[in-house]
Amino acid sequence: MLLFPVSVSRIHPPASVSDAVGPEDADLSDFLEILQSLVREPSVVGTEDSFFRVLRRELDEIGVSVERYLGVLVARGSDPGSVLLSAHIDRHGLLCTGPNEFQYAAFIAGNQGELTGDSVSEQTMASITGRFTGQRVQAHLPYTGTYLGQGTISSSRLCEYRRNLLFEIEGLEFLQPGTPVAFLDRLRVSGTHLSAQLDNVLGVALIVHLFRKGFAGTALFTAQEEAGRSWRYALSWLLRENRATNRLLVLDTSPYPSPEAADAQEVVLRGKDAGAAFDPAFTRELEGRCLELGIPFSYKDRWIETENLSRAKPMSLGRTELGRLVAASQGRFTGTTLQIPTTGYHTAEETASLASVRAAIRLLSSFC
Secondary structure, eight states, X not given: OOOSOOXXXXXXXXXXXXXXXXXXXXXXXXXXXXXXXXXXXXXXXXXXHHHHHHHHHHHHHHTOEEEEETTEEEEEOSSTTSOEEEEEOOBOEEEEEETTEEEEGGGSTTTGGGOOXXXXXXXXXXXXXXXXXXXXXXXXXXXXXXXXEEEEEEEEEEETTTTEEXXXXXXXXXXXXXXXXXXXXXXXXXXXXXXXXXXTHHHXXXXXXXXXXXXXXXXXEESOGGGTOHHXXXXXXXXXXXXXXXEXXXXXEEEOSSXXXXXXXXXXXXXXXXXXXXXXXXXXXXXXXXXXXXXXXXXXXXXXXXXXXXXXXXXXXXXXXXXXXXXXXXXXXXXXXXXXXXXXXXXXXXXXXXXXXXXXXXXXXXXX
């Protein structure tokens, strides 16, 4: 959901991805082709089955070993123990809960037991009530992903009793309870930035691209991160494998209040979140790789702590999949994060710079 205002005037869709980045940037062009395809596939939190199948097809074509478990898709390269990547596949959307009544899928009553009130999404829910009016949406069957139709959000309000956003949609009044509704999403690319509902299809596309480049490690694609549940699926798989690790690298986007703040670094690291400290050795290794490659970086937790010195209402450090996993396993499973700075967080206009994407590809390619 929207955390900060976003300026998208710099996004002007080209005729094709290749027109935006130029033929000389083949690596980025290949990545954007993957991202462009995945962005069009709905993956509303809690109803990710159809996206899992699309993702599995992409990975099967590369020839990596793929296994599906409850809430997680596991892809293994030729050296699966070398490094472990993770990205969540779900994106924010709506769920039909009654006659022309739709709720924010991540915060329906069944999910609220997983949320603790200190995530960025929860803390900004009340401030975004009217910002979805006019947003185009599309409905699909929960398991198969079969397209059912499109509509437009006509109104939204915060229900204090259910502690959730409620929506009315013109054009989808016929839907039955349990039907997911995704924000209509398309990738837009200019010469300097890209825009879509990037969190976290961007991380998914990065991992698929890495496998195409020869990544030999293991990747976890998790469901329901936006509902605070993805760490449970990752933990279950790690326990099944009996595999302690301090080299779990979680990919995500990281919100900033303005394009200037986002462009101050190309990638974002973290030493901790609101729930746990991350592995210091792996974090320093990632920092060292940034220095070697000349990639500008910053630490999000330090940035937030500095900003809070001058704020009347402190910002949360956020609660991440990795932090929940580290805390629940008492440090048996740990690692660090790599994030791409964005504006327009949790909207269909979330924007990242191409410089940041190039930097992330260069940095992650050092693990290939």
